[in-house]
Amino acid sequence: MTDWVDGGLTVDEAIEFSKLLKAEDIDLIDCSSGGNDPRQEIPIGAGYQVAFAERIRREVGIATGAVGMITSPSQADQIIRTGQADVVLLARELLRDPYWPIHAAEALHLTPSYPVQYERAAAHRPNRREPFTR
Numbered sequence: 001m002t003d004w005v006d007g008g009l010t011v012d013e014a015i016e017f018s019k020l021l022k023a024e025d026i027d028l029i030d031c032s033s034g035g036n037d038p039r040q041e042i043p044i045g046a047g048y049q050v051a052f053a054e055r056i057r058r059e060v061g062i063a064t065g066a067v068g069m070i071t072s073p074s075q076a077d078q079i080i081r082t083g084q085a086d087v088v089l090l091a092r093e094l095l096r097d098p099y100w101p102i103h104a105a106e107a108l109h110l111t112p113s114y115p116v117q118y119e120r121a122a123a124h125r126p127n128r129r130e131p132f133t134r
């Protein structure tokens with residue numbers, strides 16, 4: 001979306017490029033940003049790239065993914081509910097907790113969707129802590 005430096009890619013340019021991608025039947029834009037120049041002063045913080053996803057979605061009319069320091073279930077939920085993006089993409093938080101989607105669903109009082117092979121361990125099963133029996 002941007003290189004965060006004068007002379008680098010700008011969000012306006014990313015929008016124009018996204019329009020070309022949409023015309024080529026691309027489905028979704030992952031709205032990340034560059035990290036390639038020592039002059040960068042990136043305002044890093046929670047959801048610092050989400051505004052890019054919102055702008056591309058609104059101005060290009062294409063599905064977007066928000067990425068970058070999205071870590072909590074409520075934060076992710078709000079991004080989707082307020083229409084800032086169509087999906088949230090997590091990297092480091094999923095390294096810290098590979099079961100984040102299941103934990104997030106539980107935190108949001110939703111019923112998580114388990115892979116079939118994992119259903120014996122599902123929280124909504126009353127015997128989840130029991131030894132496996134057929």
Ligand SMILES: Cc1cc2nc3c(=O)[nH]c(=O)nc-3n(C[C@H](O)[C@H](O)[C@H](O)COP(=O)(O)O)c2cc1C
Binds near residue numbers: 032
């Ligand atoms: C182990 C690891 C490898 C990554 N490799 C790439 C990569 O090859 N190319 C890329 O554009 N971003 C890469 N990223 C950046 C992620 O795609 C993502 O944009 C970034 O980690 C911010 O999201 P997060 O705050 O959820 O981690 C990598 C991140 C991690 C943690």
